[in-house]
Amino acid sequence: MAKIDDLSSFMDWVASRNPGEPEFHQAVREVAGTILPFIQENPVYAEARILERLTEPDRVVSFRVTWEDDAGKVHVNRGYRVQFSNAIGPYKGGIRFHPSVTQSVLKFLGFEQIFKNSLTGLPMGGGKGGADFDPKGRSDREIMRFCQSFMTELYRHVGPDIDVPAGDIGVGGREIGYMFGLYKRITNHFNGVLTGKGLEYGGSLMRPEATGYGAVYFLENMLHTRGQEIAGKSACISGSGNVATHAAEKILQRGGKVLTLSDSSGFIHDPAGLTEEKIAWVKRHKRKPGARLEAFTAEFKDAEFHRGKRPWIVPCDVALPCATQNELNGEEARTLVANGCIAVSEGANMPTTDEGVHCFLDARILFAPGKAANAGGVAMSGLEMSQNSARLHRTSEDLRQALKKIMSDIHDACVRHGGGKDGHVDYVKGANVAGFKKVADAMLAFGVV
Numbered sequence: 001m002a003k004i005d006d007l008s009s010f011m012d013w014v015a016s017r018n019p020g021e022p023e024f025h026q027a028v029r030e031v032a033g034t035i036l037p038f039i040q041e042n043p044v045y046a047e048a049r050i051l052e053r054l055t056e057p058d059r060v061v062s063f064r065v066t067w068e069d070d071a072g073k074v075h076v077n078r079g080y081r082v083q084f085s086n087a088i089g090p091y092k093g094g095i096r097f098h099p100s101v102t103q104s105v106l107k108f109l110g111f112e113q114i115f116k117n118s119l120t121g122l123p124m125g126g127g128k129g130g131a132d133f134d135p136k137g138r139s140d141r142e143i144m145r146f147c148q149s150f151m152t153e154l155y156r157h158v159g160p161d162i163d164v165p166a167g168d169i170g171v172g173g174r175e176i177g178y179m180f181g182l183y184k185r186i187t188n189h190f191n192g193v194l195t196g197k198g199l200e201y202g203g204s205l206m207r208p209e210a211t212g213y214g215a216v217y218f219l220e221n222m223l224h225t226r227g228q229e230i231a232g233k234s235a236c237i238s239g240s241g242n243v244a245t246h247a248a249e250k251i252l253q254r255g256g257k258v259l260t261l262s263d264s265s266g267f268i269h270d271p272a273g274l275t276e277e278k279i280a281w282v283k284r285h286k287r288k289p290g291a292r293l294e295a296f297t298a299e300f301k302d303a304e305f306h307r308g309k310r311p312w313i314v315p316c317d318v319a320l321p322c323a324t325q326n327e328l329n330g331e332e333a334r335t336l337v338a339n340g341c342i343a344v345s346e347g348a349n350m351p352t353t354d355e356g357v358h359c360f361l362d363a364r365i366l367f368a369p370g371k372a373a374n375a376g377g378v379a380m381s382g383l384e385m386s387q388n389s390a391r392l393h394r395t396s397e398d399l400r401q402a403l404k405k406i407m408s409d410i411h412d413a414c415v416r417h418g419g420g421k422d423g424h425v426d427y428v429k430g431a432n433v434a435g436f437k438k439v440a441d442a443m444l445a446f447g448v449v
């Protein structure tokens, strides 16, 4: 059994139990690094083996997804649902369709989700799911058939009081609609089993905007601790999907200048700054099957496209990685700091590598880990669940205020648990300790189960 006061032997234990899962190891190391000292100060958690128990998912379901393409060819993919912890509420976390999906990736995401959901203050446990299916270039009918096949197995494991999935990379409103339609048909239940639904059938206003807007609200809260504002600041953003485009929109609304967006083929640099019109164009364009960001430069001549590169070489005041995991490495972090970047707010999950995180922490810039900065999405999903249970609809303005308040409460929790005597806030430590404590206390209350 692991020696709980030693990160290296604890990680040896985790690695030996979960071989070949580097993303999961990375996520556990990041949490354990700040939680172990907290546990030493509070031995009740060590005695009950809370951290060891939390690194073992309640269950992992893996299943075959067979589907037929438009030409009648049969394909086989692998689907998963990782149900990590329901200590404080039903499992909750998105579904990702991307060829890079593995059990390791979904375990890292499900593990992170436990602490993120706890931070929102809402009663949600942690889970994640997905498939190694590549939706790029697939027709609408192919997407529908895949979603239906995926749900013919998933429906056995989910439910409004059991596990409530949502969207993630490759899964947006369209895919949620297809999955909800199939769930309803085979169970005959109309309920809040999924979030991110369309407004006509139980969805919540503000859900699409919530993650990106929330990451900018968090950034704003961090800047305020140093008497600064977003207005007048330049921002590098990666990604061009749901999170990235809404983060760009909110930076613009706050008077900032957005210099970059990216996708898996490269990044665009627009020195004049993106406008509402340009962001709307990106949203429309990226909805087309297989569309690449490169076409932006044909439409807007001042911008440049950098094929195969990432945006972190462009000097900026603030950075928001909003694409995927490990998309900002140590060297890129050093470049950002050397170029004067003062704050990083992670819209994506674990976009910064271990080395990158340490570079930001050592440089003492404002650094918000994804589990705090992008919690606005799942928080709004939590509010969608409560609207579904109560069978009512809240207004946009009401939800926008609720989102701002939740992000500011998360920020305060990070300051409470991560603030040092010199006034500097370690948001990684703050988010981990605040998220861990609530879940750990619930587990203590349940006894040894």
Ligand code: NDP
Pocket (backbone or CB within 6 Å): 167, 168, 169, 170, 171, 211, 239, 240, 241, 242, 243, 244, 262, 263, 264, 265, 286, 322, 323, 324, 325, 327, 347, 348, 349, 374, 375, 377, 378
């Ligand atoms: P989308 O599918 O809408 O967009 C993903 C974006 O990231 C696209 O621009 C995509 O480019 C790019 N991308 C994906 N994989 C890679 C890769 N391997 N290398 C480079 N670029 C890549 O997803 P979301 O915006 O919803 O999610 C983005 C991130 O935010 C993920 O980490 C997700 O887990 C996280 N997140 C999302 C939430 C939500 O509410 N949607 C909530 C909390 C976190 P391309 O089009 O070329 O594939």
